[in-house]
Each structure stands twice: as C-alpha cells, then as structure tokens.
Amino acid sequence: MDTQSTLNQLLRHTDHPGQSKKVAYENMATRLSWLRVLPNNNKTIKKWTWRYIQSVYRGTIQPSPALVQAIETLAAELDGTPAQYSNAKEIKLFADPARIQAGSLILGTSKECAKATCILTFVPTVPWGLYCPKHKRKR
Numbered sequence: 001m002d003t004q005s006t007l008n009q010l011l012r013h014t015d016h017p018g019q020s021k022k023v024a025y026e027n028m029a030t031r032l033s034w035l036r037v038l039p040n041n042n043k044t045i046k047k048w049t050w051r052y053i054q055s056v057y058r059g060t061i062q063p064s065p066a067l068v069q070a071i072e073t074l075a076a077e078l079d080g081t082p083a084q085y086s087n088a089k090e091i092k093l094f095a096d097p098a099r100i101q102a103g104s105l106i107l108g109t110s111k112e113c114a115k116a117t118c119i120l121t122f123v124p125t126v127p128w129g130l131y132c133p134k135h136k137r138k139r
C-alpha cells in the first residue's frame with residue numbers, strides 16, 4: 001500500500017466524531033512527529049505541521065522519507081505489531097516510576113540538552129523539546 005493510502009487509513013482510524021479536519025491533521029502531525037527518526041541526534045527538530053499532513057493526504061505534496069517511515073511505524077503499531085520492537089533492547093534508564101511503567105516501549109529519541117554546559121541526555125516530553133527540565137525555563 002502506498003503512503004497516501006496508509007495515511008488515509010490512519011486518519012480514519014484515529015478520527016473522533018465531531019472533530020474538525022484541521023484538528024485531526026494536527027493530532028496526526030503530533031503523533032507522527034513523535035515517531036520521527038532523527039539523524040545524528042539532531043537538536044533542531046521541528047514538528048510536522050497540520051498543513052503538511054493535509055497536503056500529503058490530498059496528494060499535493062510527496063511525503064519525505066522521514067514521514068514515510070513515521071507513517072509506516074504508526075500503521076504497524078495500530079496493526080498490533082509494534083515495528084519499533086524489532087530494534088528494542090532492554091537497557092538501563094532513569095525515569096519517574098509514577099509516569100513510566102517498567103517494560104514500556106519508549107518511542108521518543110534521546111537528545112543532549114541544548115544548554116552548552118549541560119551534560120544531561122534526556123527523552124523530551126515533546127519532540128521539539130530542546131532543554132532538560134533543569135534548563136527549560138532558563139533560556
């Protein structure tokens with residue numbers, strides 16, 4: 001199946017009654033941005049916009065390789081076969097047990113804090129997060 005058809009299926013699968021198309025595209029952009037594979041621990045990640053998702057949905061823009069991969073990953077997860085498990089290994093992490101359950105599959109990507117003097121590596125709560133919790137408000 002081509003990427004556009006897969007995206008159409010994903011949008012139908014995650015559709016809520018009464019939800020506007022724009023909100024549906026925004027939610028899909030957020031979900032797919034989470035699955036974005038970053039080259040070289042890139043710190044300048046941008047969230048995909050709802051207009052980009054809409055344009056791919058309508059076929060007016062060809063999806064980037066990164067978006068194709070994210071769409072296929074999300075489709076596999078909704079299918080019940082988490083594609084990300086193929087690369088998953090049990091590793092040591094530091095997490096708040098009230099928020100992260102043991103055995104959880106982490107889909108985010110580790111980043112180094114954007115503060116030059118900070119040595120912390122973290123998984124941001126949003127894909128475009130740049131700073132660790134300590135430096136978040138001290139930009």
Ligand SMILES: [Zn+2]
Nearest residue numbers: 113118132135
């Ligand atoms: Zn930091």
